[in-house]
Amino acid sequence: MKQYTALYKKELLENVIPFWLKHSKDEADGGFFTSLDQFGNVFDTDKMMWLQGREVWMFSMLYNKVEKRKEWLDMAQHGADFMIKNGRDENGNWYFSLNKQGKPLTQPYNIFSDCFAAMGFGALYTASGNETYAEIARTTFHNILKRRNNPKNKYNKAFPGTRDLKNFALPMILCNLALELEHLLEEKAVNDLIAEALHEVMDVFYQEEKGVILENVFADGSFSDSYEGRLLNPGHSIEAMWFTMDLGLRLNDNALIEKSVKIALQMLEYGWDKQYGGIFYFLDIKGYPTQQLEWDQKLWWVHVEALVCMAKGYLLTGNDDCLQWFEKLHNYTWEHFKDEQYGEWFGYLNRRGEVLLSLKGGKWKGCFHVPRGLYQVWKMLEDGPEAMLVKKNKIVSQL
Template sequence: MQLNDYQHLYRTNLLNDVVPFWFNHSGDKEFGGYFTCLDQKGEVYDTDKFVWLQARQVWCFAMLYNRVEKRQEWLEFASQGAEFLTEHGRDAEGNWYFSLTRQGQPLVQPYNIFSDCFATMAFGQLYQATGIAEYGNIAVKTFLNILHRKDDPKGTYTKAYPGTRPLKNFALPMILCNLVLEIEPLLKPELVEQTIATGIRSVMEEFYRPELGLILENITPDGSFSDSFEGRLVNPGHGLESMWFIMDLGERAGDQALIRKAVDITLSILDYGWDRQYGGIFYFLDVKGYPPQQLEWDQKLWWVHMETLISLLKGYLHTGDERCWQWFEKVHDYMWSHFADPEYGEWFGYLNRQGEVLLPLKGGKWKGCFHIPRGLYQCWKTLEAIAEKKASTLLQD
């Protein structure tokens, strides 16, 4: 395939397939918000509403309105989801629940701070689209609450016994690197810079282990290695996703050395996480080669592969490293031949190790309207930027 063929493919799949799938099948016209538990054809098989997925879908349609085309139906679709969340999504202290009934009654307590992270993104993006002050206020208050809770994100809901084996987890520092850029216009510049600096240091100096070329999921509070199930855990998808966040921060700062380092880490994690027998990227691995405790360790997941494509394309854009393009074509071929569903639209989420569809769902408790549309958009726009850079280089020659 040529560069313009890739551009066309990612753009048309986003706008003519994935976005219509969610727009046509997921809206709850009676109670508001979205159904995310959709089967292969897009039919609803469960009506529980998971707050982080509700917020991700608000973000997605507001983002499309802001960055692709100002379609009123996209804005209205995002706004009705935000209204549902505003009315039902938080407890009295402003923490966002994990899940609700269809009608909006709380089902699961706000133990998971990622609901708050994606609520911040959703209301920040919707504020950009509408200028409605309440949305901006919700985004900022939620973000400040995340910073307040970040050292003990689960609070009273943690299962760990205090003090025996305290660990820091990679997911929140990783997300903060992206989250702060989402609402940068709403924050004081010094808070933005402080959050970015802390995030980069945490990702690139604490969780990244240069002797391994890998990012660990959990480390001790002082940054040491914990020789335990949690301490030995590697989630290749998390590491690969975080690297395009870091590349974006490097581009923002004009820090080519940071971008180069992120590209090198991308290639190292991908080489480590690739299944040389069946293809695709493993979900979990043990850094010492022991059996992981996660029984789903060898599954191939949609988001892992989509986020990898973004990092590879951004790496190629910024450095021209041909290994990024070679890996992009390899991961692209695997993903489009295994995850995409040309029959009913959207993408499957879960494959077994051999690459066979494990669950035919298009959405559920963990998969919603986020990684696929965001990834298609990011790949489309990055491919455009690569084409523009190549054209500019030819003109200069």
């Protein structure tokens, strides 16, 4: 796999990151534009807080782990300044979206705005040493814990008591957030969160007899035979498994790493489109039609996260199935998502693998999955399996 190292590094540092540096920064009002067309032109100026936090994290992470380039730190602080000034309500909850000038557009109903704000400010604290950023990250983290049993709070539109469901996305992201913020939190808080999130992911949402991870289950963990309860999101499941592999490294738990690889391979096999290639966005566990009309689209983040997962799984376990899947995913992803002409990557393909939307960023796609995935694969392959196996036998906080 070493032959891929230079390719992923070059794509990250010479194509994807320069695209966002050039086109994303709002010099007038602060923060980042994320709604960028194929050429990098801004086609909408609304600012989604979760994408602002992700971009702050991205440039902070690069500064921390790749090279201390001033332009990267300046970019991260530029986004953070806008978020601090405009991003929260009076209770410290992060809005979902703001207009260009920073006025709230959408109430703080989405806890993932908070998750990525905490992640971004935690990384920026490491880059800058500014205690203000550390305090924002800690406060936001504790707010997340307070809200985790009712993430949407008063904005939850579900009628209580009839079909009380919980969703996979939050425990999944907490598996990653625990490691991202470990340097700012008390050891007990980190360990408790890891144990809780792992239990939810691996014991509640994972259905061992079916070999899949459900997106929604009843509050008591049981199966709901409904649109929501039957829903599968292969990309979420596969991404979660590289988070749990990282936790396996952190906990020195080889069994957890092996189980994560097994589940990821099961979900890949289940979610792969045998006719056209690529991973389906949504599926129904009973084979019924999904609510999501976009169920058969092929999305950028799903494939990028699968690449990370398979590279990590192979390097940690030597499982040849992971290597074969990595090469299959690499060929599909680089052939279909990379824009050879204008830079960065497309986000949305139809089932046949043709570009459906030519945008490079929008309400959901920003400066995150593509560069994070490129970085992860590059650094893992550069380290090589020997270094990964050394890490596997040590207690480490993160890769």
